[in-house]
Amino acid sequence: IGDPKADHNCWERPEDTDKARRVYTVKAPNAASDVAGETAAALAAASMAFQSSDPVAHCWKMPYMQDELLWGAAWLRRDTNSDSYLSYMHNNAQTLGADENINKFGWDNKHAGLDVLVSEKFLQGSEYTLQSCKSWAGSFMCTLITVSSSPHIEFIPGGLMYRPGGSNLQHATSILFLLLVYANYLDRSPSPKKKKKILDRSSQAFDCRSIRVGSTSLREKAKKQVDYILGDNPMSLSYMVGYSNYHPQKIHRRRSSLPSIKNHPHMIGCKDGAVYFNSLDPNPNVLVGAIVGGPGEDDTYDNNRVDFRKSEPTTYINAPFVGGISIFCCKPLKIYRKGLGLKKNQQPIAFVRNRSFGGV
Secondary structure, rough: OOHHHHOOOOOOOHHHOOOOOOOOOOOEEEHHHHHHHHHHHHHHHHHHHHHOOOOOOOOOOOOOOHHHHHHHHHHHHHHHHHHHHHHHHHOOOOOOOOOOOOOEOOOOOOHHHHHHHHHHHHHHHHHHHHHHHHHHHHHHHHHHOOOOOOOOEEEEOOOOOEOOOOOHHHHHHHHHHHHHHHHHHHHHOOOOOOOOOOOOOOOOOOOOOOOOHHHHHHHHHHHHHHHHHHHOOOOOOOOOOOOOOOOOOOOHHHHHHOOOOOOOOOOOOOOOOOHHHOOOOOOOOOOOOOOOOOOOOOOOOOOOOOOOOHHHHHHHEEEEEEEHHHHHHHOHHHHHHHHHHOOOOOOOOOOOOOOOOOOO
């Protein structure tokens, strides 16, 4: 793991790192419930994914707190079907802030994701004790419907979801993923008037004050975010590296900006990489598929390696984006074309013009 301050103080290749790498452990009296809860949730999800190859795989039960505590319990309930986790969520949801609607879902706040995840069982007609989570999930979705009179998340002029601070695309990709997951839950759930669970696009919907919202509206909102990221924006710029010729070429990534071991076999010390960090040349190693932090609130992007808030790619930006586009690309498109108004040969992801980055 190491010391983040010392690590960020160097611009060097991982092969050249010679700093001490301190190891941390999670045990009393050093509280790290967020780490424990996130780990439990990840292990539970992995257990479900690999269950066919390891049917006895299961996860550790750990103490958690706040959103990570509930997040871990929700995934353990989903994996083990144990009533103890269901009871825990029911008894502690409000105490641990599950009803906090702050228009956010990401690595540091799981409440919206928790509400969406848990609401599936209620929508399917089971686990009625978690009705409150379904209501909270609907309230979160309403913050994304700007035509309603509900308080809503901010959008910049080009149509991208926006929150002040760095790496804004982490919010857009995480929320677009939640939109698509919740839309799928609505589609797979029976209408209150129907006894059988069937696939019906209009089977479930919810009210955002005076506006009735269904799965089609949620998918349209998510699709606009995907299209913006891939180039349908005021700059016609793809924020995914390597997608079209018009994409960020000076990203804030040491391994991408420094020469490879093959081309530069000699060690590059901690401060020796500064010349590459400050270079005006494009990065020599193209990190294909990486999504950078994104534009500012005025839809502009300067292609500046130094501005890490805009130019740094992260796993917590890419991961939910991959989940989102996999729904568009891998599900039977017939279901989505009708709801999104797509023509027969039109793809659900926007066409991005091929352009060079010019002198930017």
